[in-house]
Amino acid sequence: MSALFDRRPAVDASVEASAASAVAAGRDIGQAITAPGAVGMHIENATLLSPDACPPAADVACPAGVFHLPTRAALFVGRDPELALLDEALATPGQALVHAMHGLGGIGKSALAARWASGRVGKNRPVWWITADSRAAVDAGLAKLAAALCPSLVTLLAPEQLAEWARQWLASHSDWLLVLDNVSDPADVYPLLSQATSGRSLITSRRSTGWQGIAERVELDVLTVEEAVDLFNQIRGGAEPADVAALCAELGCLPLAVAQAAAYCAQTHCTPREYLDDLAAYPAEMYAATEEGGDNERTIARIWHLTLDRLADDPLAVRLLLMLGWYAPEGIPRSLFGPLGKPPAVRGALGRLAAHSMITLYDDTVSVHRLVQAVSRTPAEGDDHRHTVAVEAARKSAVRTLAAAIPEDPYDPSAWSTMRLLLPHVEALIEHAGPETDTETTARLLAWTADQLSSTGPGLAPKAIALFERTEAARSRLFGAESAQTLETRAALAYALYRADDHERAVPLAERVLADCVRALGDDHDVTLTARLKLARMLRPARGNERVGALLEDVVARRARILGKQHPRTFQARKLLALNASDHRSYPDARSAMDLLDTLFEECRTALGADHHVTLSIQGERLTLAPEVHLMKSELGEMFEKFGFYGSADPSPDAMPGMVAAVKALGPTGMSNMMGSATHPDEAERYAAACERVYGKDHPKTLTARITLAGAYAFVGQGGNLSQAVDQVVSDAARMLGTDDSIVSTFRGLRDMLKQFPLLQTNLSGGLEELAARARQMSPPSSPGSAESKAEAIEPILAWFQSVRESAVNGTLKPSDMADLLNQAMQTLVAVAPDSLKLPLEAPSESPEDENP
Template sequence: MAGAGGNVVSGGTQGTVVQAGHIEHLVVHQAPPPADEVTVAPPFGRRGAALRGREELTTRLLAASGTHVLYGLGGVGKTSLALEVADVLARDGAPVWWVAAQDAGRLAGGLRAVARRVGLDAEELAGGQTADLLWERLAALPGPWLLLLDNADDLALLDGPGSLAAGTGWVRAPAGAAGLVLVTTRDGDPAAWGSGPVLHRLGALPGPEGARVLVDRAGPDAGPATDAAALSVRLGGLPLALDSAGRYLASVAERPAFLRTPGEPATYSAYLDALGTGDVTVDGDGTLARIWAMSLRLLRDRGHAHAEELLRLLAGFADAPVPLRVFAPERVDIPPGELWTCLQALDRLGLAALRTDEEPVVSLHPLVRDAFRGERERLSAALAVTLDPPQAGGRLWELLVPHLLHDLDAGRTEDGWRAALLAVDSLEVRGMVRAVPSAARSVAEATVRALGPVHPLSLAARLAHGQALLDGGQAGQARVLLGELAADMAETLGPDAPDTLECRHTLAMAHHLCGDLDGAREVNARVLTARDRVLGPAHPATLTTRHNQAMVLVQLGDPAGALAEFDAILAAETAEMAEMAETAGTAGIAGTAGTAGSAAARGDALARTLVTRENRVHVLRMLGDTEGAREELQAVHDARVRLFGADHPTTLSARYNLATVLPPDRAREELTAVLDARTRVLGPDHPVTLATREALERTARTLPE
């Protein structure tokens, strides 16, 4: 009500008469309804199909006493679990009281009704000590009983006459009682609940259990269990969403085919596809939207003003854990302390999952991501350009890759495209050979669409794609792509530009792998002349081209010429490493900066030297020096294990070559191990894997049976 003076009366006003002078704002709390008008009967009519995935917790609660709190995301099945416990106890003859705790009126009215059921009379209820007397009577009751408070999201209401955390509010732990107090809530903040209650977080249902929920609702004809499990994962294992999707499919199935809309999904897999395109929604009646709105309102009431902003940011990432380092102060405007408490609150409400292990991450619930899809903010696209490069290694880049390759066409800045290229580089650095070609192709195609084919970033992406095809065993495709790219680069950047020369260098490798040795020698010669002129004879890029030309000489039947090339390359690389070692020693004594970078450079130089030594072995074998080849390959293999690990593709290359100069019985043992590793790392159909299998079969045929 508002008067001419601007006074406002809010709250429950029915039956309220106010007469006052000048009052700016008056809140009138409506009295709770009389106890006789409040039902505390459990709503067993709301029970649906069998409860899935909560059997263990149900059993524990049925054997428990004291106060237990079920908390988690709205729709996760807290009330369904409480109804299951209530039903079992009621059928066993135990008294069960159900109190709706959404607001002060229903909470107080329900608890007063329970107080009447346990023997408090009207005079005692009017004495102002209802809470204390209620808990005294409950503690004295013989045998099992259940008091259930449902939807107690506003924990301030549970303080009642005292304090929830201190054990003096409306909810307490009845010491020594044989009864069970069960509370359902979104808010599992341990500080707010105090030490009395036992907290149980309800999380998502695992894929198989979620699949059972879908089958219960949709019936047996919606598809195999594997498809149901995949749909369950996409729905985040949220029982409410599973129930909605299952009932949708059931409603489609019960209609005759001629009454269905064309393309209307009738199976789990079709529904999953339709979700991805936005053709269907799991939230047809807006129930989930109301759940998210209620959760956000609760967060705002708790003082988390940045919750909605943070959810929008998280919705801009892929459906994968997001490393918390991306929310550093220089990238977001949320103060670090508030960011952390907000993440904790999102975790407690089940909107997100927070993990604080070696590399702290947060994962947004997939349905929450869907809800914020239209409002998300793209923080992920450019974040990597301010981080350490992929060569720095560590868990961080493994976590970043899915986000940097997510939504490649979603309006990226140039920094965003650089970040995508770094993600491809990260896959290469970590030896994920099978994943690189498809990732590189996606980035190249998206960059060309966004920036045009000859933008510097598009040229770099196209080159990364060609290199990935070559490394992935697709030399023919790589040769076509690189030939077109070399012409574009020469025209756009100039014939002697570093990227142009790198493209032509890679094109020569493609010619070589396709068996065109004369073409490889011709292109290598042109690149070598240009690099020697532009970069100098000792530059690593010049030496790499010289190295490749030596390999061509090997295959063209000129081992003496190839050996002279390799020895010259090795001498230059050894001199470079010696100079680096001397420089590093001086830096260490002087205490100057850059030691870590120098160590990385020395590591790169060592890796190049190992390649030279490994390829030089082929010439030694052609010249009949098998013992020298064996010793050299063993040293290369051992060094690569230390540098990259036993399963890195280059380490496996050295081990394969070593096997070819061993006696047949040892060779079979080594080749078997290499085949297992290459199958695992590169895939069973990769050309290198197939070559290993053929070599093993040839070796096995030479051994006596």
């Protein structure tokens, strides 16, 4: 008899016989002996079996055609890497016998398993599919396998005995494939897998954890856009390709969502564009929609409901999932969730969501599929988890956690890095939540983000403008059109418009805001002073504007009286006042500005410290202005001042002859030394190092310091350091601001120009030589300003240029000589030459090979 049936109930140890020939019975009696030679038998039911009726499992060979697979394997796209991985494991001895394919519900785990398993069906190789979402379901699937292997057992054994017989068959045979689909708990399949080890098993599950020692994990991701489009077109062909791609992207390329959208479009004869429009206008209805006869439990609205049911014993996990719907899909900082509970509770809730493949968990961040997000923020009537109150509470929590991450000090060095982390999520929040939902917490979050963007540079100004406009509308609604909060935001908006080069809107708005501030808040209010300062900054480019100085002097005086002369905000105003002097483009004013900055720098360093952000700001302005002031003190500067060239858009023609004579008198030696004594850029190097130490390497202020350092290297002619500095600026700016930012393109052009320096020298040298030759061929001079005198003036320039070429050969070439001095000399010379002497700076190329950059 098979071991399967040699099972008798154990006798209850508490039942005893107390005398000779006595019988004690605890259960039904099959046979009893009460005395020597006395036998009593009792039989209630008996089935007489032949020895072959219930064969041992090990003795049964697999009949032909034993397989059970779902029919959905026919609709399938992509997944080549995963199919190849499973094929390789199947063909390689010693590879894992069990693979657990896990991923988000609707991602196509079952479709992939069915497609792969369908290719493994053989004549005498059983391939059996079991829905394994519970232990009872596993046993039911095994019972059906036993019936397929040995049909006669169906009338002989109970279902649980059939399941046990199937386990014994799997344990005693090889070359079989078992697919355990939709496993909810690894514990449900562990007994089977630990017993049946001689074949192959493929598991599909939403669970990403708990497989250690049981199976090798295979994580499944969404389709590519191209694969998703292919899947859509298999169901509903003939649609506009761009619209299909847009719809697939909106659905996150989730196979189930794409297939259901395609089926809905095919049934209702709607286009992908119409589906997208309906999805935006009626998300709850569209997520619940399916084709006629479709499974309502497999709609997008319901596909993750079962998972939430399993997580319902941890309310924080459900709350977190609903909150995650309001952020961007990728890079959600885990630190945001600190205020929601104790660290073990938060980690545990995130871990459970990750274990059920609802999120992907990294060391510092979280990511979530965009469709999971969309469903999470869409209230569903009758849904215990996604009712209106829960979704709205999750949105408010999402706002609070973002706002709580803002540094209290707006000048905190971490502010920039924090803004970079939060920006995608702030943008996602305002995209998904209408302006009518904005609170003061929302407005504070948006205003802070916009301030950080606006201070970064013109490339991010458009984003700052959009945030300021929404903040201004919210604060006007909440506090009134002339409240301090609203006026402060409006002043910031005006300056953001100015940074975006929209001066026509910026300056009139700034004028109105200042007038409103004076009327509503008074002259001494901090918002009024800030508005006045911003207006002065906008008016500064109009050189010689006396109003700018008056505005700045007013702010300095009021801040000194209210905050103190050495308050950081007073120092900032004083810095702008000093810089305003240099904007007049006169030598005395520029020298005066430098003297003021020197004094201010020492005061600020003493009062606030060398690493204070205001001290570093003043130091940077000094370094930026220093080359200009140094040039003014040189012979060339004095020459340009004498003849009225510097700062003049249209120098007087009467000055031209004098300028030519001065250049001639200067001679080659003077031309080489006309920059004066240049100092090594030690201070610029210290400044860049200080900014990196204080702000970090990925901060706009550090980037600005590196640009300043590059300028210092260029000024003193350290070509090797200049090239390295320019490369660093290009790399850092591209990483921080994006490859399309204007700073990146500008310094990329400078880098390319430095590489073309030898060719540039050749072209300029040839031009000068030809210019001198043509001047010598002119008729004898009739006046001091004639062609001959101009030709003579060319001679020292040409000699100087030859020395520059020699310097380039021996490695001592100064880029400042090439870029600044020669350019100014050439402009002067060309300006005084008659038309017959003027040469085009770029001659048209005769052939592509002869093309000169």
